[in-house]
Amino acid sequence: MIVNYNYLNQEFSNPNEIIGEWKKLIKSTDFTLGKYVNKFEYKFSKFIGSKYCVSTNNGTDALILCLKALNIQPGDEIITVVNTFYATVGAIVSVGAVPVFCDCDDRYQIDIDDVKRKITKKTKAIIPVHWGGASPDMYKIMKIAKLNKIKVIEDACMGIGASLKGKSPGTFGDISAFSMHPLKSLNAMGDAGAVVTNNKKLYNWLIRYRNHGMINRDTISMWGVNNRMQPLQSIVGLWGLKKIKKVINIRNKNASYYDKKLKKLSKFIKVPRRIKGFKETFALYMVLCRDRNKLKKYLEKNKIEVKIHYPKALNNQPAFKKFNSKRNKHKFKNSDYQAKTLLTLPVHQFISRKQQDYLIQCMYKFYKKNEF
Template identity: 40%
Template sequence: MKVKYLNFIQQWSSERKKLLRIIDNIFSTGEYVGVNCKEVIKFEKNISKFLKIKHTVSLNSGTDALTLALHSVGVRRGDEVITPANSYIASTGSIAHLGAKPVFADVLPDQNIDPKQLEKLITKKTKAIMVVHLTGRSCDMKSIMKIANKNKIEVIEDCAQAFGTKYQSKYCGTFGSVGCFSTHPLKNFNAMGDGGFITTNNLKTYNLISKLRNHGLRSRDKADHFGYNSRLDNVQAAVLNFRLKNIKKVFKKRRQNADFYIRNLNKKFIFCPPEKKSEFNTYHLFVIQVSNREKLQRYLTRKGITTYVHYPIPIHKQKMFKNKFSKSFLPVTEIQSKNILSLPIHDGLTNKQLHYVVNSINNFFEK
């Protein structure tokens, strides 16, 4: 049996007729790119309503969302931003591009930042804490916000993998100063090309990022800032507006798949972080932790099951940071990078495929 990690073709097949009509309508209007395009404006309103937040600014990518968010809260050259080292490279790259210094915090067993690490990492140069809701699991936002507020530090939420995830019944991306999201095709809530957006309750931040994403312009010919070219195009906005209508069904199926894995994988050999009562996780990834990852991955490949590792090299061990941060003491991060394995979790999986994955993994350990 084949069990693919992604379901792009399945998704397209189920949506093809409706999406072709939507895209044809966009091409017929001639509205391709612009902050005032009809679908773009509609998308921003839809997201604000869905996440129960005042303001949304659509952008060209989740990476741009991080960069503009950091810029908007005043992160500049020489500042420090506390963040985990087990995320995708874009998280820390956005800090470095502004000339700031990433300060790496270790993580908990669920791969999210450990709040107890924060206090000892805060210095006079600390401008922000960038939390990453990795794999679609929420961070401990109560503890993090308490520390940030006590020290008067901004919180940026990297929600690239966590659209729809909740902590204590409140959506991730609505706790800190700015929430940053990606709608890359790999995400649960996905466009058919690059895309992203930020969320905020702060009008000043909203106005600034609205200008920054469009070359710093406040009108067609008048600029207030040196900005960026980071507009979401109208086609992607239309696709996202369509897919938002069904996103809760996607969440439901992914959560059912995750629950099946958690209940049926052999806990003697496999660690699956349980979902806490305070969490509603959307499972962009489903990650298990095992002691012999490479052997298991090769075995699953032979069985026709595609898996990935997110991520095998912690950021502080990457070439561009190695000389500066190679001595960082992040024991949990480094152990997890050797043990983690992402299983297929997409909403197109059948019950037969789920049983096949579980039986294959359990048989590997029990034989």
């Protein structure tokens, strides 16, 4: 049996509806912003439960726009987590700010006690990451931010479709970034992203800045950039929004099944703590495994595709050396441990129960456990 990690062939196996809309777009020649982009922004903000949405080229641009909108300046310190995708930190560095890293907790989310320890007078914002499609306790983070008068930018790039006691990632902070990279829960056929906020002032600034600072075709009120989402991708995003709830529910069912079965291997596998009332997207289904590298090879030999997110936390990346200042000379015990033991299993909406059983069975065999 083959178990694939990548499901895009299946997802886009029948693209007729998308192509039908693309044909209409081609006829209209409305290739920059326009009707489809507006519609996507409207529907996306409704889905997230936020007042405003500004779509972008990708999630990285969305993060950069969030930082720019909050007027983050060179030298400002931004607290974030060390086990995130490169883009969270790349965005901070691209505006000249200084990333200050926190370790993660046993759920692979930013360690909130560490956030408290890292706040100084120079701290301008926290970027909590909804890592893997799970969420840190945003209620606690918002309390800390309020107390210290610090802004919060949510990196909700993996968080589309998650919820914390009914509230979506991206609705807690001052401003938030999302990604529709192909392997996200809501995906484009290429790159796409979005910023959401409830702050009208930030929205008005962003909508102009993202489009060259234009008031209209002949007048600019500031120097801006071109971060516009492609209408072709808005169409894919709109198509995806129609089925996102179903997708997240299937992923949750698949994840619960793994949780239940893998708990029986608790001597070898650690399933993360789940918080009641926090719904995850399972962008990544991650567990900590004894002999991770050998297990990965064994599964691959048995035609099961698994991943590691990531074998090196950011503190072990060559690029980190530049920031290995006093501010970042800390140990990142959990992130280091997780980088060595984490394994990401396919949990997508197209994996069958038979495939899941086969994968679990292989894990049982690897650890020489017969009971299944």
